[in-house]
Amino acid sequence: MQKKNNTPGPGTRNRLLETAIDVFGRHGFDQATTRMIAKAAGVNIAAIPYYFGGKGGLYQAVIDFIVEQIKQEAGELFEQIAGANFTGDIGGQHARELIQAFLERFINFIAGSEQGPRFSRIILREQMFPSPAYDTIFEGFLKPVLNALTTLIMAASGESDTRQATLKAMTLMGQVLIFRVARETIVRGLDLEGYSPKELEEIRRVVVANALAITAIPGK
Known part of the structure; x- marks a missing residue:
């Protein structure tokens, strides 16, 4: 045998x-x-x-994998933001265009991709009950996302207070995350199919419009 x-x-x-x-x-x-x-x-x-x-090592490997996948998803935009010149009116307009591109990609991933719900379950658990692995999540992509959006908001709106710009960045992130965190409420409340391509486009339009309103320069 x-x-x-x-x-x-x-x-x-x-x-x-x-x-x-x-x-x-x-x-x-x-x-x-x-x-x-x-x-x-x-x-x-x-x-x-x-x-x-062991189980702890497997969990950390899962966190590392999620962080790397999300970083790859947004890597090109991070590079564009890092290398951009945001001076003057042209720079401000470029910043608003990057905010729109950033949010559209974020929405597509969180609400429209196969990996979005799988990754979100773990990230949301870490938000509610943070373990030592949360440092990897925060430093790996949440902090870079916040920093990038803060930079864009300051360039787009003329906001000089970094703290206020960061709060606005968090607000923009929240507008996207709600479509995953409260998916069942949104689907039932609006009688949606469950984020079809047409519904995702509608969500993108609303979120981008809100973002542009938040980052508008007063008087313009």
């Missing part, structure tokens, strides 16, 4: 990572078990310590 080979094979690590995103997102770190994750992934439970050192 041939002895069963329990050595993890190719693709095992990725299957565990993808499965853990859903299991941690639905059950939280404390309630999720390595047995639950391994069973859902269809792999031997020994693969978790083999690849990740």
